[in-house]
Amino acid sequence: MSATVLSLRGATKRFGGLVAVNGIDFDVTEHEVMGLIGPNGSGKSTTLNLISGALKPTAGSITLHGTEIAGLAPQEINRKGVARTFQLVRMLPSMSVLDNVMAGAVFGHRRAWGQAARDKAMALLDRVGLSGRANNRIGELTYIDTKRVELARVLACDPRILLLDEWLAGLNPSELETGITLIKSLRDEGRTIILVEHVMDAIRSLCDRCVVMTSGTKIAEGTPAEVLNDPEVIRAYLGDDDA
Numbered sequence: 001m002s003a004t005v006l007s008l009r010g011a012t013k014r015f016g017g018l019v020a021v022n023g024i025d026f027d028v029t030e031h032e033v034m035g036l037i038g039p040n041g042s043g044k045s046t047t048l049n050l051i052s053g054a055l056k057p058t059a060g061s062i063t064l065h066g067t068e069i070a071g072l073a074p075q076e077i078n079r080k081g082v083a084r085t086f087q088l089v090r091m092l093p094s095m096s097v098l099d100n101v102m103a104g105a106v107f108g109h110r111r112a113w114g115q116a117a118r119d120k121a122m123a124l125l126d127r128v129g130l131s132g133r134a135n136n137r138i139g140e141l142t143y144i145d146t147k148r149v150e151l152a153r154v155l156a157c158d159p160r161i162l163l164l165d166e167w168l169a170g171l172n173p174s175e176l177e178t179g180i181t182l183i184k185s186l187r188d189e190g191r192t193i194i195l196v197e198h199v200m201d202a203i204r205s206l207c208d209r210c211v212v213m214t215s216g217t218k219i220a221e222g223t224p225a226e227v228l229n230d231p232e233v234i235r236a237y238l239g240d241d242d243a
Contacts, residue, residue: 002029003065005161005192006051010060011070013046020046022216023060028161031190035197035207035224039236043216044196045087048163051194052084053077064160078107081160085167089146091138097149098134101125104156117156124152128182144175151182161192168199180205200228212236 006028013021021043028034036044049055051062053074062070069077083104092100101121106113125131128148138146147167154162168179180202187193187206197203203210203224210227212220214236220227227233 002031004028005030005032005065006194007063008047008051008060009062011047011050011057011062012059013043013050013055014058019216021050021057024211024213024216024218026211026218026221028192028194030192032208033187033193033195033206035195035203035210036213037197037203037210037227038213038219041215042213042236044213045165046216047213048084048165048194048196051077052082052163075107078157078159081158082163083154083157083159083161084163085147085150085154085165087166087169089143089150091146091149093138095138096134097125097130097136097138097141098122100138100149101152101156104153107157120156121152124155125149127155128152129178144171144179147171147179148182155186161194162186163194163196165196166198167195168197168202176202203228 004027008024008026011021011024024047036047038044046055050057053072053076056071060070061068064080064082069080092103098121101124102117105117105120122134125134128151130145130148130152133141133145141149168176171179176199183206195206207224209222210224211218212227212233219236220230220233
């Protein structure tokens with residue numbers, strides 16, 4: 001049995017009277033791709049924000065390889081091996097594609113400097129299909145290519161666990177096929193990934209297990225086939241009239 005990498009126990013986030021994440025429990029094991037799915041507003045991205053340190057939990061525990069990370073600053077959690085992408089791509093627009101990826105190597109979990117960082121960044125740009133765009137500015141790239149740069153930068157951190165927040169959102173059908181293939185290759189490398197996604201073809205083809213959320217709570221957990229056939233999950237997505 002694979003070792004547990006990440007554990008959430010009672011993870012909760014309140015914003016005043018609103019409970020955005022309500023006592024979430026789940027484990028992610030090494031080399032697993034975990035899908036975090038549910039309707040809009042169900043608390044998925046907030047859960048990623050708790051894991052990555054963008055938000056501090058109101059209550060509960062989040063451990064990485066048995067060490068508590070709940071409440072640590074984002075940069076501390078990143079240096080412990082958690083790296084993420086964002087729903088809205090966040091780049092450094094004044095810097096080249098290569099420099100953006102090098103930033104991940106310099107500030108990440110396993111740091112590289114100088115020529116080592118450059119070599120690592122170039123290898124990762126090749127890995128995501130952008131080896132010929134290293135000297136471009138971010139503003140010169142297509143939307144999917146900015147996502148590729150963001151993914152390369154995250155991989156340059158050499159993370160223990162990779163958080164992908166709707167990385168496939170906004171892609172056209174051919175880009176979507178390319179994106180799924182790229183994430184599948186990361187899975188095949190044995191990377192540990194939490195994937196927040198609405199694209200069900202991606203969930204079915206990429207995920208080992210899924211946690212389903214609605215209104216801040218977990219309502220199901222299991223394989224994609226199990227959860228997507230769960231009547232409660234169908235009701236959460238479609239409403240009572242269609243379940």
